[in-house]
Amino acid sequence: MTPDQVKTLIETGLPDAQVSVTGSEGHFEAQVISEAFAGQSRIKRHQMVNATVMNEITSGALHALSIRTFTPEEADTNAS
Numbered sequence: 001m002t003p004d005q006v007k008t009l010i011e012t013g014l015p016d017a018q019v020s021v022t023g024s025e026g027h028f029e030a031q032v033i034s035e036a037f038a039g040q041s042r043i044k045r046h047q048m049v050n051a052t053v054m055n056e057i058t059s060g061a062l063h064a065l066s067i068r069t070f071t072p073e074e075a076d077t078n079a080s
Contacts, residue, residue: 001061003028006053013052018075026063033075045069 003021006028010019017034030049037045049067056062070078 001026001028001056006030006056006062006065009056010049010052014048026061028062028064029066029068031068031070033070033072035072037069037071042069 003023006023007019007021007030010021010030010032011017014032014034014036016036017032019030019032021028021030023029032045032049036048040048046067046069049069050057050065053062053065057065
């Protein structure tokens with residue numbers, strides 16, 4: 001898998017998300033910004049992202065995905 005493929009999967013599962021993905025050889029890091037994360041725990045947010053790539057994890061195409069999640073407001077705060 002490529003970072004772009006992982007990005008597309010996440011964007012398909014979370015249509016309002018802003019996604020950036022880095023990595024290679026089955027090991028990737030994703031930063032996902034979505035209004036859907038508002039009011040959700042960190043674990044729930046990660047579950048939401050993992051659900052978008054579960055088929056690839058199960059098949060072994062995606063070995064590891066490190067996830068950082070933010071609401072748009074949290075992303076603005078971290079950017080400052």
